[in-house]
Amino acid sequence: MGRTLVTRRRLLIGSGTVTALGLLAACAPGGRSSSTASTGAVEVSTDIAGLPEQTLTVWDQETRGGQNEQMERLNAAFMEKYPNITINRVSQSFDDLQTTLRLALTGDDAPDVVQANNGRNTMGQFVPAGQLISLDPWVSAYGWDQSYSPAILSYSSYSADGTVFGEGSLWGLPQVGEAVGIYYSPSRLQALGLEPPATWEEFDGQLQTIKDAGQTPLMLGNVEKWPALHVFGPVQGAHVPAEQIRDLGFGNAGASWVTDKNLAAATQLQDWAKKGYFNEGFNGLDYDTVWQDFAKGAGIYLMAGSWLAPDLADVLGEDVVFMLPPASSETGRVATTGGTGLPFAITSAAKEPNAAAAYIDFITNADAMQVLADTGNVPVNDTAAFATDTISVTNDVMTAFDTLTTTGDVLPYLDYATPTFDQVLGDALQELLDGKSTPQEFLDVLEAAYTEFTGD
Amino acid sequence: MNAPIMPGTAATPQSPHEDGPRPRRLLNKQQGRTVISVILLALPLLVYGLFMLYPLGRVLILSFYRWDGLGVGEWVGVQNYVTTFSDERLLGAFLHALVLIAFYAVIPLIVGLVLATLLTRTQVRGLGFFRTVVFLPQVIAMVVLAIAWRRIYAPDGLLNSILRGFSLGSLTRTWLGDFSTALVAVGLIGTWVSTGLVTVLLMSGIANIPKDYYEAATIDGAGWWRRFWHITIPGVRAEILVSLTLTVIAALKTFDLVYVTTSGGPGTSTTVPSYEVYNQAFRLGSVGTASSLAVILTLVIFAINLAINLLGERD
Numbered sequence: 001m002g003r004t005l006v007t008r009r010r011l012l013i014g015s016g017t018v019t020a021l022g023l024l025a026a027c028a029p030g031g032r033s034s035s036t037a038s039t040g041a042v043e044v045s046t047d048i049a050g051l052p053e054q055t056l057t058v059w060d061q062e063t064r065g066g067q068n069e070q071m072e073r074l075n076a077a078f079m080e081k082y083p084n085i086t087i088n089r090v091s092q093s094f095d096d097l098q099t100t101l102r103l104a105l106t107g108d109d110a111p112d113v114v115q116a117n118n119g120r121n122t123m124g125q126f127v128p129a130g131q132l133i134s135l136d137p138w139v140s141a142y143g144w145d146q147s148y149s150p151a152i153l154s155y156s157s158y159s160a161d162g163t164v165f166g167e168g169s170l171w172g173l174p175q176v177g178e179a180v181g182i183y184y185s186p187s188r189l190q191a192l193g194l195e196p197p198a199t200w201e202e203f204d205g206q207l208q209t210i211k212d213a214g215q216t217p218l219m220l221g222n223v224e225k226w227p228a229l230h231v232f233g234p235v236q237g238a239h240v241p242a243e244q245i246r247d248l249g250f251g252n253a254g255a256s257w258v259t260d261k262n263l264a265a266a267t268q269l270q271d272w273a274k275k276g277y278f279n280e281g282f283n284g285l286d287y288d289t290v291w292q293d294f295a296k297g298a299g300i301y302l303m304a305g306s307w308l309a310p311d312l313a314d315v316l317g318e319d320v321v322f323m324l325p326p327a328s329s330e331t332g333r334v335a336t337t338g339g340t341g342l343p344f345a346i347t348s349a350a351k352e353p354n355a356a357a358a359y360i361d362f363i364t365n366a367d368a369m370q371v372l373a374d375t376g377n378v379p380v381n382d383t384a385a386f387a388t389d390t391i392s393v394t395n396d397v398m399t400a401f402d403t404l405t406t407t408g409d410v411l412p413y414l415d416y417a418t419p420t421f422d423q424v425l426g427d428a429l430q431e432l433l434d435g436k437s438t439p440q441e442f443l444d445v446l447e448a449a450y451t452e453f454t455g456d
Numbered sequence: 457m458n459a460p461i462m463p464g465t466a467a468t469p470q471s472p473h474e475d476g477p478r479p480r481r482l483l484n485k486q487q488g489r490t491v492i493s494v495i496l497l498a499l500p501l502l503v504y505g506l507f508m509l510y511p512l513g514r515v516l517i518l519s520f521y522r523w524d525g526l527g528v529g530e531w532v533g534v535q536n537y538v539t540t541f542s543d544e545r546l547l548g549a550f551l552h553a554l555v556l557i558a559f560y561a562v563i564p565l566i567v568g569l570v571l572a573t574l575l576t577r578t579q580v581r582g583l584g585f586f587r588t589v590v591f592l593p594q595v596i597a598m599v600v601l602a603i604a605w606r607r608i609y610a611p612d613g614l615l616n617s618i619l620r621g622f623s624l625g626s627l628t629r630t631w632l633g634d635f636s637t638a639l640v641a642v643g644l645i646g647t648w649v650s651t652g653l654v655t656v657l658l659m660s661g662i663a664n665i666p667k668d669y670y671e672a673a674t675i676d677g678a679g680w681w682r683r684f685w686h687i688t689i690p691g692v693r694a695e696i697l698v699s700l701t702l703t704v705i706a707a708l709k710t711f712d713l714v715y716v717t718t719s720g721g722p723g724t725s726t727t728v729p730s731y732e733v734y735n736q737a738f739r740l741g742s743v744g745t746a747s748s749l750a751v752i753l754t755l756v757i758f759a760i761n762l763a764i765n766l767l768g769e770r771d
Binding site: 098099102103105106121125126128129130131222223224225279280281282283284285286289419420422423426427428430431434436 | 524525526527606609610611629630631632633634635638717718719721722723724735738739740741742
């Protein structure tokens with residue numbers, strides 16, 4: 001699921017899929033995965049200056065402008081502070097990392113630190129397979145439980161057997177925060193005589209007003225299937241209690257898709273499509289093209305992730321605002337899909353876990369947060385403190401993320417739920433939006449996949 | 457070389473009193489040749505085995521395991537195959553591949569036969585240029601073509617603009633995002649790509665048919681259709697076989713086109729087996745299911761091509 005990367009443009013992973021599978025097959029099924037899960041064996045030390053000279057291999061996906069810059073700066077600072085440790089940085093796109101990490105972890109030459117997606121199809125499989133080392137031993141040593149909010153830490157927490165997501169041991173730490181919200185251009189809104197909506201109901205009502213005025217209320221490019229998840233997330237958040245969404249999103253037992261409130265959410269989303277609130281042909285248009293169209297003046301609202309802010313600001317300058325989806329009267333709280341950038345984790349192949357932990361601390365501590373803010377990213381901790389007085393969409397994002405994490409409900413990306421949920425939900429949303437399935441059928445499909453997974 | 461030793465004259469008399477081993481060649485000529493052949497074949501065999509047979513074998517073995525690519529695999533027998541055959545989504549993928557065969561192989565063959573006949577029988581100026589243009593899609597990477605076609609099929613793309621230009625605005629749609637048109641839209645890209653290859657192949661075939669056949673047939677009063685049916689078609693039988701083999705394989709292993717244009721969507725309306733192999737193995741972590749799919753796909757490709765060639769060679 002590409003949520004962190006905007007430029008998740010399809011790269012040719014290879015027409016030679018079968019060949020690639022052949023290479024994959026070269027390692028026996030689990031033959032080399034001699035689980036080094038004996039995390040207890042690590043003797044915690046935060047003093048790594050005395051370690052022998054070594055190389056720390058780090059795989060990240062921070063390939064874009066400001067993301068890349070913060071990584072380079074932090075790595076350089078780390079090597080300056082610890083001349084005995086050389087960082088070997090391997091950076092690749094989100095999609096490439098997703099597809100290669102699995103192979104890399106089981107290989108002989110596995111990296112020490114990797115950025116692994118939180119969901120059950122990545123971290124949720126790495127943990128029970130013993131491919132990662134729990135960060136628990138270092139939590140108090142570095143005070144991560146103080147600097148990070150529990151909700152954020154829960155995003156990279158799993159029980160050791162991987163069955164429970166959201167609690168248990170800590171397996172990774174993120175650098176940045178992100179949230180799905182609503183972008184609009186103040187001038188375009190003004191031209192229609194509209195004010196930014198204060199409630200979810202008002203927002204819903206405005207869509208019809210915009211439509212009546214002959215404009216496109218909502219912009220969506222959904223050929224990749226996942227962009228619709230970021231529209232459905234806030235819609236669901238406006239109807240369904242956050243606790244239920246967390247259980248559904250984390251793939252933990254105890255919730256159900258087939259409820260009246262979920263039905264209300266699915267119905268509202270389908271209504272939007274039926275009433276023509278989205279741009280024409282959204283299921284066949286790609287994500288990047290559509291947000292670029294929005295930047296060039298098409299449509300009134302764009303529901304998308306905070307990671308688009310710098311790119312939109314490049315084109316629209318001050319004429320773009322990011323806001324959280326307003327609270328609905330039903331739940332009374334601001335709630336939206338969001339969370340963190342991909343967390344950094346230590347692999348079980350790490351030669352010196354203490355060095356790896358020190359590195360993770362170095363790129364996520366208070367100084368690092370400043371570097372992140374300086375390079376246009378949204379620091380995950382103390383976010384509001386980094387917002388400045390200038391009017392800019394990146395400041396909007398910082399204050400919004402702070403509001404969301406302090407007084408609202410951060411809802412997990414729904415594709416976290418099961419290893420196949422990004423496919424199941426992506427397909428189902430395309431059918432729902434197309435009117436090919438009813439809201440009830442939509443929920444039944446999701447319920448089947450959810451219970452099949454939790455029932456195990 | 458010495459003159460051949462004549463039997464009788466050269467045979468050294470073997471005196472029984474002479475002891476010591478008779479000087480013997482280790483291998484006779486025939487055996488020597490075999491040894492040399494084996495040595496010469498060893499390297500290619502090794503390379504072939506290492507890079508073709510071994511991975512194939514591994515995929516076959518993996519298809520009997522439930523494995524997420526990380527932990528320890530669990531032997532599940534034919535369970536993955538049962539899953540593949542009972543999963544609507546995966547069966548659908550094979551169905552879509554069959555539809556694509558029509559677009560990749562059958563339509564291009566028909567269009568190619570007509571085009572090739574017209575082009576070789578009439579004196580066209582700039583034939584070489586035309587040949588190049590028709591063949592061009594073969595040279596460009598599929599990913600590039602797919603991106604270009606995505607623009608053509610877009611709501612404000614070329615195709616819809618043309619329809620509007622002919623006042624057919626009611627027909628416009630997002631071709632790749634519409635459940636009823638996506639598969640056809642993808643298929644037509646395949647048609648466009650394959651037609652060039654097929655045409656060029658057939659043109660060379662037709663050029664090899666002696667002109668007298670046609671002249672004789674004309675004198676005998678055979679019309680265009682009879683000449684086409686009784687001379688051209690049999691004359692290019694080999695080329696038809698080759699083009700069908702190539703295009704059917706291309707249809708069945710379509711991956712990049714679907715990956716770039718639709719990701720198998722909308723819904724699951726354009727998934728194909730190769731895309732599912734990638735999806736299952738690398739995105740969903742079901743390496744076993746992916747392997748069983750890959751094995752089935754290999755067998756299907758093999759079977760279809762065997763059938764084409766058996767049917768084609770039968771006289």
